[in-house]
Amino acid sequence: MKKIAVLALNTFRESIRDKIFYSLLAFAVLMLGFSLILGNLTIGDEIKIIKDFGLAAISLFGVLIAIFVGISLVYKEMEKRTIYVILANPISRYQFVLGKYLGLSFTLMVEVVVMTAGLFVLCYLKQQLIPWELFMAIVPICFELQLILAVALLFSTFVSPFLSGMLTLAVFIIGHLTLDFKVLVASLDNPALKKTADVLYYSFPNLETLNFKARVVHGIDIPWTEFIFSLSYAATYTIMILALSLYIFNKRDIR
Amino acid sequence: MSTAAISISGVSKTYRTGFWGKKFVALDALSLSVEKGEILGYLGPNGAGKTTTFKVLLDLIRPDSGTLSIFGDPADQKARERVGYLPENPYFYMYLTAEETLHFHGRLRGMKGEARKKRIPELLHLVGLEHAKSRSLKKFSRGMLQRIGIAQALVNNPDILILDEPMSGLDPNGRKQMRDIILGCRDQGKTVIFSSHILSDVEIMCDRAAIIRQGKLQEIVQVSEMLDNKVAHWEITCSSLPENSPYEDCIVHKTKNQILLKTNGEVEAKKMIQKIEESGGRVLSFGPQRVNLEEFYNQSGKEEK
Incomplete structure (x- = not known):
């Protein structure tokens, strides 16, 4: 467990010394600022616009960081040959993969905390209230x-960063659309389309189930x-994908 | 019989390369053992399987067959606690400083804070990087990276060192330092296996040298015995040769005042000296030339072909 923590802390240190992280975080904070302007320009409930826009920014930039940094987690180590020295230490491959995962996961949580704090400050300035209820959307x-x-x-353990980026983005987009697609197709009389919708629905994670925004x-x-069901669903899915990543990585030769 | 520090028995590894998955035999039933406390030079042309042997030992590559052990135990995660590894052209996290790198590796080897605080300044002194301890590795030269590489391999004072081309990228001073470090490790009772293309280094440092070609162990030689016993040829330096001398073919080098001659047998050499002296020439020096590792290595390569 200690060695996983050492690797995780080092991965965290790597990402916070990485320029991509700061540029994405800066963009995210700018987006929050932009929601203020948008709120002023829009007719209607200004605070709702800020909350809506703020939550979307947290989600979008979180996903961008997860994809941009996550796709190169393992692959970069192999490409840059840093992995030889690391795995020659008395650590197992599962410790290595989990350490990398937890390190970046911690980075993501820091990003969410910074953005949530920013959103809360904006809301407090507008309505002198902290919108604690937003946690019901932020936790999912x-x-x-x-x-x-x-x-x-998972993709980073066996394909290049560019391809893993594309594939992960595809999973993210399809994961948000499968439910809509299934509902849409259900009303049509086309068995082939229905079958396709079923395959997509059951083979990709249903990310809409986590959208409470x-x-x-x-x-x-x-x-x-x-709420609990959705979180359990996501946790189970995550654990399964991590297990698959470990299995694939464990089988590989580090040439 | 005492247990070998490293024992490799019948290890084979075949890769599939290219689009059609063409087979490439990297290791072919390789068997080799490294005794406790010895320095073994691991020689072979590029692509012979040296690095693959090291990677198989460290479980970076899984062999198709065969067994590997370290001090009699399977070469697994636990056994790696006793092994330090320096890869060829080592790559580290460039965002870390030299000191952070050593602490990171020390932690991964389960070293406690106190032990690391004591050991790391010693290592930085040993490899001559005290002045650069707070510099990030992205500002390091190749030679400096090689030095930090050997320092990390030694961080937890392991019993075995596996060094892949430890001299590459080092200047003459750095090479000497690396040699001293390796010889110092032997004095401390550590076992060292290292690959190198610089055969003079192997000659100076190693007890034995193993030669691998096309994934097969071709030969193991006792370096000191070979250097002591095998006479490659005899060399005579003289001032002049008799007229119409039959030794024109034996001339290796000729200057205004000296001629260097080379011949294979001692008897023939003595005959040559007699003739030179009879014709009024002067013999300046005469003696056997011992075989060196380079000649032996090249010879074994020719035999293989």
Whole structure:
């Protein structure tokens, strides 16, 4: 466990010394600032716009960091040959992969915390209230980011960063659309399309199940059972993908 | 019989390369053992399987067949606690400083904070990087990276050192330092196996040298015995040769005042000296030339072909 922590801390140090992380974080904070301007320009409930835009920014930039940094997690180590010296130490491959994953996962959580703090400050300036209810949307976002990160890591163990980036992005997009597609196709009388929708729905993670943003912003109640189910679904999926990554990485020759 | 420090028995590894998965035999039933406390030079042309042998020992590459052991135990994660490894052209995390790199590797080898704080300044002194301890590795030259590489290999004072081309990228001073470090390790009772193309280094440092070609162990030689016993040829330096001398073919080098001659047998050499002296020439020096590792290595390569 100690060695996983050593690797995780080092990965965290790597990402916070990485320029990409700072540029994405800076963009994310700018987006929050932009929501203020947008709120002023829009007719309607200004605070809702800020919350809606802020949550979308947290989710979007979290995913971008997960993909951009996650896809090169293992592959970069092999390409830059740093992996030889690391794995020659008395550590197992699963410790290496988990260490890398947890390090980046921690980086992502720091990003979410910084952005959430920024959003809360904005909301407080507007309505002199801290919108604690937003956590009902932010916690599922964190689970979604962990899942996307695991997918990026999985691809990173066997394909190049560019291809893993494309594949992870595809999983993210399809994961958000499968439910809509399934519902849409259900009303049509086309068995082939229905079958395709089923295959997509069951083979990709259903990321929409973690999207509580609109309901939270509009103050619609979320049943606890649904909330817990969604988080458990994401956690199970993440663990399964991590296990698959470990299995693939363990089989590889580090040439 | 005492247990070997490293034992490789019947290890084979075949890669599939290219689009059609063409087979490439990297190791072919390789068997080799390195005794405790010895320095073994591991020689062979590029692509012979030297690095693959090291990677198989460190579980970076899984062999198709065969067994590997370290001090009699399987060469697994636990056994790697006793092994330090310096890869060829080592690559490290460039965002870390020299000191951070050594702490990182020390932690991965389970060293406690106190032990690291004591050991790391010693190592930085040993490899001559005290002045650069707070510099990030991206500002290091290749030679400096090689030095930090040997320092990390030694961080937890391991019993075995596996060094892949440890002299590459080093200037003459750095090479001497590296030689001293390796010889110092032997004095401390450590076992060292290292690959190198610089045969004079192998000659100076190694007890034995193993030659591998096309994944097969071709020969193991006792370096000191070979250097002591085998006479390659005899050399005579003289001032002049008799007229119409039959030794024109034996001339290796000729200057205004000296002629260097080379011949194979002692008897023939003595005859040559007699003739030179009878014709009024003067013999300036005469003696056997011992075989060196380079000649032996090249000879064994020719025999293989």
